[in-house]
Amino acid sequence: MNSKERIAKALSVASDTRVFEMGEGFVSKVPEVFASLFPGRMPLVVADINTWRVAGQKVYQLLLEAGFETGVFIIPDREFHAEWKYVMMVEEALKASGTVAVALGSGVINDLCKLSSSHLGQSYVCVPTAASVDGYSSFGASIAYEGVKQTFDCPAPVAIVADVSVIAAAPKEMTAAGYADLAAKIPAGGEWMIADAFGTEPIIPEAWHVLQDVLSDLLADPEGVSAGEPSAIASLFEGLTLSGFAMQAARSSRPASCTDHLFSHYLDMTHHTYRGKLQSHGFQVAIGTLTMCAFFDEFCKLDLSTLDVDALVKAWPTLEQEQKRALALFEDFVDPKLGYDVITKKYQGPEDVRRELEYYKAHWAELRDAYRAQVYPFSKMKRLFEIVGAPSDPSHIGVTRSQLKAMVPKTQLMRWRINLLDLALRAGIYDRLVEAVFGPGGAWDLSKEVKDN
Ligand SMILES: [Zn+2]
Incomplete structure (x- = not known):
């Protein structure tokens, strides 16, 4: 076509x-x-x-x-x-x-x-x-x-x-921001696949195909985008427009954003500035996108076919415990009740969690392969952002790696939609994933904090 x-x-x-x-x-x-x-x-x-x-x-x-x-x-x-x-x-x-x-x-x-x-x-x-x-x-x-x-x-x-x-x-940085906003649909698609597997937000075929079927093609010329070549810019703009059409078809932003965008919402809500300036939507989303690619990388390295479902369901917190956790987590946030409201809406009881974990345990190999096919590795996404001139490290928007790490638990509770972190909590792998991304050798290894120049 x-x-x-x-x-x-x-x-x-x-x-x-x-x-x-x-x-x-x-x-x-x-x-x-x-x-x-x-x-x-x-x-x-x-x-x-x-x-x-x-x-x-x-x-x-x-x-x-x-x-x-x-x-x-x-x-x-x-x-x-x-x-x-x-x-x-x-x-x-x-x-x-x-x-x-x-x-x-x-x-x-x-x-x-x-x-x-x-x-x-x-x-x-x-x-x-x-x-x-x-x-x-x-x-x-x-x-x-x-x-x-x-x-x-x-x-x-x-x-x-x-x-x-x-x-x-x-201006080149506006185009780079748009590229990152389009690239966010890669991990966002992966997270929609999780919500689909849970059955909470099934994939809407027309909203999925209109964008996801062509997304990789439309992201494939970062050099052209960087050089401002009309054909590359046209592909980028087409992708952004198709994203909007997907949202129109779904009557929601689910086809175009998930946790990748919540890092940006967090920065908006806290009025984050760098060198005295608010950072563009796309630049903020770039960091969320890279972070979610890193999470998917680590997630796909694990083996969910050996989950001890009984033990995990037994350990699953009650709604009251989750509400308490949310209130504590957001205590000093601009909107202290946000996490509480979100978890009240999206909390699932032990029977749902059992069904979801059993599904992942039984289908792990095919699900993992599907996530690998959907979500770019962190290293690939980072390289694309470097070429187009989008941020490739949180320091590029004035965020330290430890600040980014502190945002992670909040992003899980900023929107009622099911995301990768929800799955990680159910499967008892949340702490391992965070440690793998922010620990030694991880994508955002805290000991290798980068200084922007
Ligand atoms: Zn966006």
């Missing part, structure tokens, strides 16, 4: 997005796409100071030339983040002019347009300026509300018009 066929197939599983056009010089397509989807409506180009210069002005001119009475809204601040006040600003601008947004920018501008448009009961056209995140085509917007980043439910854009020339010219 070529890219065109893949996209056509992918659009058939996407519930919100109907048009996805991608190619060099494609900003020229914005007026006809807008006209076909919003007959009789007028566009409002929403940009920031930078993206206005990069492509916004051009799109504005094209829309004017096509006869649209076009408005412009530029975020007034040079430094801004996905915050509620900007959603309100965009919403006011759209409401006052009765227009439809043409989102000209990266993930933040897109999320602002996504949520404000949804508040007004309308859709919008997305014109991405960087292959930096998978959020363009995803269901939901990630916005900080009263200082806490949250994902608000809202439909993906009805149309995405991706100009590869514009996207390829984005």
